[in-house]
Amino acid sequence: MMTKEKFDGLAEDYDLYRPRYPQALMGIIKDALPERDSLNIADVGAGTGIALEGLMPILGNQHRYYAVDISADMIAQGRRKFPDVDWRMGKAEEVIPTLPKLDLILAAQSFQWMDRPQMLAATRQALSSDGVFAVIQNNRHYQNSPFLDGYESLLETYSPGYSRHYRSFDFQGEIADAFTCPRDAVALHSHYWTMSIPASAFVGMSRSSTQAQRALAADETHFLQSLDALLNQYMQDGNIELSYESQLFLVRVG
Numbered sequence: 001m002m003t004k005e006k007f008d009g010l011a012e013d014y015d016l017y018r019p020r021y022p023q024a025l026m027g028i029i030k031d032a033l034p035e036r037d038s039l040n041i042a043d044v045g046a047g048t049g050i051a052l053e054g055l056m057p058i059l060g061n062q063h064r065y066y067a068v069d070i071s072a073d074m075i076a077q078g079r080r081k082f083p084d085v086d087w088r089m090g091k092a093e094e095v096i097p098t099l100p101k102l103d104l105i106l107a108a109q110s111f112q113w114m115d116r117p118q119m120l121a122a123t124r125q126a127l128s129s130d131g132v133f134a135v136i137q138n139n140r141h142y143q144n145s146p147f148l149d150g151y152e153s154l155l156e157t158y159s160p161g162y163s164r165h166y167r168s169f170d171f172q173g174e175i176a177d178a179f180t181c182p183r184d185a186v187a188l189h190s191h192y193w194t195m196s197i198p199a200s201a202f203v204g205m206s207r208s209s210t211q212a213q214r215a216l217a218a219d220e221t222h223f224l225q226s227l228d229a230l231l232n233q234y235m236q237d238g239n240i241e242l243s244y245e246s247q248l249f250l251v252r253v254g
Contacts, residue, residue, distance in 0.1 A: 011048055019244060021051060042126075065086065093115060094122075111135045116174055137246065140244065141244050144243045159212065
């Protein structure tokens, strides 16, 4: 994550409202890992450990888990959930070289905030000879949802500098270049899913994002009025349906 200020102060709402990652994608990560009894696993840009919620139950507690984040608030919240995880504060590319050789480095909803060339170089050096690097992210699938399309337009109107294409990076190409492997050696898996949540929970989810925080700082009154109108237009029985495309980029050394 680029700056401490991005997520400090948001940890509780972030942990409560952020969508979790599909177990189908976590299962793909599990199947790619080396077959050893005990692995060293690092969640980088870990936030409050949302990815660990999905990963640890399917991998088990016999492994050594590390979680790295730059936000003290996120780490404090994460430690409350996962006291047995080794939490480290700092930039991922600076922390992972200090850890034992890693069998999995996972960046969940964080890779776009990092200095990716430095992070990828550090990752390549930090992984074991058959280690795995994975990037997972939940993207609002606004192409399949008039509500989310309207929400993206709302953010583009009120959040300074925001574009719905802010995560449109060539992660597959960047990872392939760093690992000096063919592009198709970096697997890309997509998983489409929906969830229905109370409209009030969507407001909490929105407030937990940096983009909405910028909109609130710029014009809180009009942003919230517009969000309320959008929710009233699309909610049914007090709930709003959200569509997601979750993506997993995965490469294995060797």
